[in-house]
Amino acid sequence: LSSHVIADADFVIAPVARHVFGSFVEHLGRCVYGGIYEPGHATADANGFRGDVLALIRELGPTIVRYPGGNFVSGYDWEDGVGPKDQRPVRLDLAWGSTETNQFGTNEFMDWCKAADIEPMFAVNLGTRGAAEAQNFLEYCNHPGGTHYADLRRSHGYEAPHDIKFWCLGNEMDGPWQTGAKTAEEYGRIATETAKMMRWTSDGLQLAACGSSARTMPSFGAWEYEVLDHCFEQVDYISLHQYFENHEHEVDRFLTAIDDLESFITEVTAIADAVAAKRRSPKRIMLSLDEWNVWYRARSGEQLRGVGWPEAPPLLEEIYNMEDALVIGGALLTMINHADRVKAACLAQLVNVIAPIMTETGGPAWRQTIFHPFAQASRHARGNALRLKVDTGTFTAGNQQAAPLLVTAVVHDPDTGAATLFALNRSLDEEMTLTAELRNMGTRRLASADELHHRDLEATNTKDAPDRVTPVAHPKAALTDGVLTATLKPLSWNVFTTI
Numbered sequence: 001l002s003s004h005v006i007a008d009a010d011f012v013i014a015p016v017a018r019h020v021f022g023s024f025v026e027h028l029g030r031c032v033y034g035g036i037y038e039p040g041h042a043t044a045d046a047n048g049f050r051g052d053v054l055a056l057i058r059e060l061g062p063t064i065v066r067y068p069g070g071n072f073v074s075g076y077d078w079e080d081g082v083g084p085k086d087q088r089p090v091r092l093d094l095a096w097g098s099t100e101t102n103q104f105g106t107n108e109f110m111d112w113c114k115a116a117d118i119e120p121m122f123a124v125n126l127g128t129r130g131a132a133e134a135q136n137f138l139e140y141c142n143h144p145g146g147t148h149y150a151d152l153r154r155s156h157g158y159e160a161p162h163d164i165k166f167w168c169l170g171n172e173m174d175g176p177w178q179t180g181a182k183t184a185e186e187y188g189r190i191a192t193e194t195a196k197m198m199r200w201t202s203d204g205l206q207l208a209a210c211g212s213s214a215r216t217m218p219s220f221g222a223w224e225y226e227v228l229d230h231c232f233e234q235v236d237y238i239s240l241h242q243y244f245e246n247h248e249h250e251v252d253r254f255l256t257a258i259d260d261l262e263s264f265i266t267e268v269t270a271i272a273d274a275v276a277a278k279r280r281s282p283k284r285i286m287l288s289l290d291e292w293n294v295w296y297r298a299r300s301g302e303q304l305r306g307v308g309w310p311e312a313p314p315l316l317e318e319i320y321n322m323e324d325a326l327v328i329g330g331a332l333l334t335m336i337n338h339a340d341r342v343k344a345a346c347l348a349q350l351v352n353v354i355a356p357i358m359t360e361t362g363g364p365a366w367r368q369t370i371f372h373p374f375a376q377a378s379r380h381a382r383g384n385a386l387r388l389k390v391d392t393g394t395f396t397a398g399n400q401q402a403a404p405l406l407v408t409a410v411v412h413d414p415d416t417g418a419a420t421l422f423a424l425n426r427s428l429d430e431e432m433t434l435t436a437e438l439r440n441m442g443t444r445r446l447a448s449a450d451e452l453h454h455r456d457l458e459a460t461n462t463k464d465a466p467d468r469v470t471p472v473a474h475p476k477a478a479l480t481d482g483v484l485t486a487t488l489k490p491l492s493w494n495v496f497t498t499i
Ligand code: AHR
Pocket: 026, 069, 070, 071, 072, 171, 172, 213, 291, 348, 349
């Protein structure tokens, strides 16, 4: 099996937006409590932020983190999570059947973002609440002072405004499971009015409207069109949510989830542009894939909802294997190859809950398999995504008649001269000989070459064997006269950095 790639520094799709390497922290299970926040943990700082988790997050490299939900946000009163901790109410969290103590809230999250050197992406509650509460919350966060809510923030010890720029207008409002779900018309209207009031309150906001909660929703497409038809002028982004599943345990079909994501992105782009066309508008709505991951095992019964209203129960604790890491890598490449429209994305979620990082409450933290492709992409996909010429074989599986065996992306940084080629060999059983011409990038050398592969596709990383699935130095890669040659193992993820 052989594949040939031509990459030319002049053929630019777009710069890869740093926000594409975002993640997500929801008040759900042990993501906050026992995840990023655990006062009393051996590594916790004075704020109760776990130091071992922070160290892994720095290595993972998320650039922006969405908070506080997810389904949780649609029943959340932001006022519950600010002010003196001993006066914060304990509430039932209807989304996850849990008890929310509110010991962690907006200001703690902002402190944590500073500690982690991460930008915040906040969601407002458009389920049980509306435009007025969203505006009050924004005033609390971003207004300097001299008004009720800004002064309330100052009285809580936060003199300077948080200056939060990126806001999601609700969460999955099309889903019947959502607290306060809406029709497209109801949501389109409330998103429009909320966006207007938010923009009048604070300058320079980036606002994302909710798209469908999945491409498989019966209203997918019609929902995006109608919602954007209402709020097109007021928003910058439409969101996409995609969770990949493999109930059938068919690896080839599972790997075509990457091609389904490609279709999803293309379709949402087309719908957004159709709304623009109707208005003869040059404005382009960008895509925020603000929830994506593999998620299908921990998705029912007591893994999905607490029983008896527990505090921080172990929900959605998906254990990832080698196969999942391949899908995550391929999905990242799909986003990179759509760098002109996918400008934000959040791997859902960050710790414990469908997450690249796992912890034991009171114990250690470790990297799941999916940690690795994300960390490598966040570290190396800096600069311009290039439009490639790719010659490779194809396979048939799932909905795909001719899915390319090689999934690849090349990102070139004109400032540093670095160029990285990412390559996923989707052949189940054949090695692939890859040749890649890196044109118009000057003389180069291979700076690093890594391979992620495991004979057992079901291999996982655990507390006791945290590095079972981990990148190793690539055994067969060379760069001569601007041509990269490498042998890619079947079902392997490969990263080649050049300078
Ligand atoms: O990420 C887990 C959940 O998945 C989120 O709360 C919700 O938005 C989605 O359905």
